[in-house]
Amino acid sequence: xxxxxxxxxxxxxxxxxxxxxxxxxxxxxxxxxxxxxxxxxxxxxxxxxxxxxxxxxxxxxxxxxxxxxxxxxxxxxxxxxxxxxxxxxxxxxxxxxxxxxxxxxxxxxxxxxxxxxxxxxxxxxxxxxxxxxxxxxxxxxxxxxxxxxxxxxxxxxxxxxxxxxxxxxxxxxxxxxxxxxxxxxxxxxxxxxxxxxxxxxxxxxxxxxxxxxxx
Ligand code: SAH
Numbered sequence: 355x356x357x358x359x360x361x362x363x364x365x366x367x368x369x370x371x372x373x374x375x376x377x378x379x380x381x382x383x384x385x386x387x388x389x390x391x392x393x394x395x396x397x398x399x400x401x402x403x404x405x406x407x408x409x410x411x412x413x414x415x416x417x418x419x420x421x422x423x424x425x426x427x428x429x430x431x432x433x434x435x436x437x438x439x440x441x442x443x444x445x446x447x448x449x450x451x452x453x454x455x456x457x458x459x460x461x462x463x464x465x466x467x468x469x470x471x472x473x474x475x476x477x478x479x480x481x482x483x484x485x486x487x488x489x490x491x492x493x494x495x496x497x498x499x500x501x502x503x504x505x506x507x508x509x510x511x512x513x514x515x516x517x518x519x520x521x522x523x524x525x526x527x528x529x530x531x532x533x534x535x536x537x538x539x540x541x542x543x544x545x546x547x548x549x550x551x552x553x554x555x556x557x558x559x560x561x562x563x564x565x566x567x568x569x
Contacts (some may be wrong), residue, residue, distance in 0.1 A: 363403035371423050372406055378427045384453035385423055392474050393444040400563075407557075412464045412566065413558055416444040417506060421538075423450075428527045428540050429502045429555065431455050438497070438519065440490030440528070440561070441506035441518060445471025452480045459483075459497050461490035464566045491563050493519040500524060507561035508536045517548055518543055522524065531557040 366388055376382060382492045391402035393416055398408045407415045425447075431437060437455040442448055442462035448471060451458045462468040465487045475483050486494060490505070491513070498519035504529025505513065513526070520526060529536035538553040 367403050367405060367419060371420055374420055376420070376423045376427055380425045380431075380454050381423050381450070382405060384426070384450045385419060387480070388446070388449045388453065390419065390446060390482055392477065393449075395407075410444045411470070412467055412568070414464070414467065416446050417558075422447050423500065424554075425504060425506075425527050425538070426450055426454065428538075429504060429525055431500070434503035436497075437502040437504065438494055438500040438516075439504045440493075442468050442471045442485070443506060443560040445474050447504070447506055448483060449478060449480055450473060452483050455482075455502070457482050457484065459486070459494055459500070461486045461488055461494060463487075463489060463562065463564070464568065466568055487565065489564055491515065495519065502526070504528065505561065506516070506558065508532075508558040509561055513534050517543070529556045 368382060372430045391399055394408050395410055401408055405419050407418045410416050420426045431454045435455045436450050439448055439451060439458055439460040442460045448458055448460045468485055468487050472485055493516045499521040500519055501521055501524055503516055503526040508534050510530045517526060522543055524543045526541045530539045531537055535555050535557055538556045540551045541548045
C-alpha cells in the first residue's frame with residue numbers, strides 16, 4: 355500500500371506470513387527486525403514491504419519474503435548451528451539466517467553482489483557472516499560439515515557434493531529442477547543416506563556453475 359506508514363506495511367507483511375502458515379517465532383522475529391528496504395534497489399523501494407520477489411543487480415532477484423520465511427522455517431535452525439548458504443544475492447536471506455543461527459557461511463558467484471551484501475550486513479551490525487566468492491555447487495569443503503545448508507538458486511540435479519557436507523541429521527533445503535518452476539525440497543541426513551521431502555512449487559533463478567565475469 356503506497357503511502358502507508360512503514361510500520362503498518364511491515365505489520366501487514368508479517369500478518370500475511372502468519373496467515374500463510376509461518377508460525378516459527380524466531381523466524382517471524384528475524385523478518386520483523388530486518389529492514390528489507392535496505393536490500394532492494396532504489397527503483398523498487400516502494401515495493402520493499404510487498405510479499406513479492408524483486409529484481410536486483412546482475413539479473414538476479416531478492417526472494418519473496420514468504421519463501422524466505424518458509425525456507426528458514428523448514429531448516430529448523432537452532433541457535434548453535436553453522437549454516438551454509440549458496441547464493442548470497444542481495445544478502446536479505448543471509449541476514450535472516452544470521453539472526454537465527456550461530457554462523458552463516460555464504461557463497462556468491464558475482465563478486466559485486468557479495469561486496470554490496472557485506473556492506474549492508476555491516477550496517478545492520480551482523481557480524482556472524484563469513485563470505486566466499488566462488489561456485490557454491492561445490493560447497494565449502496574447508497568449513498564442512500554444516501548443520502544446515504540453504505540453496506537459494508535452482509539446483510539442476512541432486513546436489514551430492516553439498517549433501518555430503520551435512521553433519522549427521524543435517525538438513526538441506528533448496529529448489530530442485532531444471533525448468534522455470536521447481537520444487538522446494540528438504541533433505542535430511544539419516545544413518546543410511548538421505549531422506550527427501552517435497553514441499554511446494556517455487557520459482558528461482560538457476561544455479562550456474564563457475565564464477566561470473568563482470569565488466
Ligand atoms: N537469497 C537471495 C536470492 C538470490 S538469487 C536474496 O534474498 O537476495 C540467487 C543467487 O544465487 C544469485 O545472486 C546468483 O548469482 C547466485 N548463484 C547462482 N549460481 C550460483 C553458484 N553456483 N554459486 C554461488 N552463487 C550462485
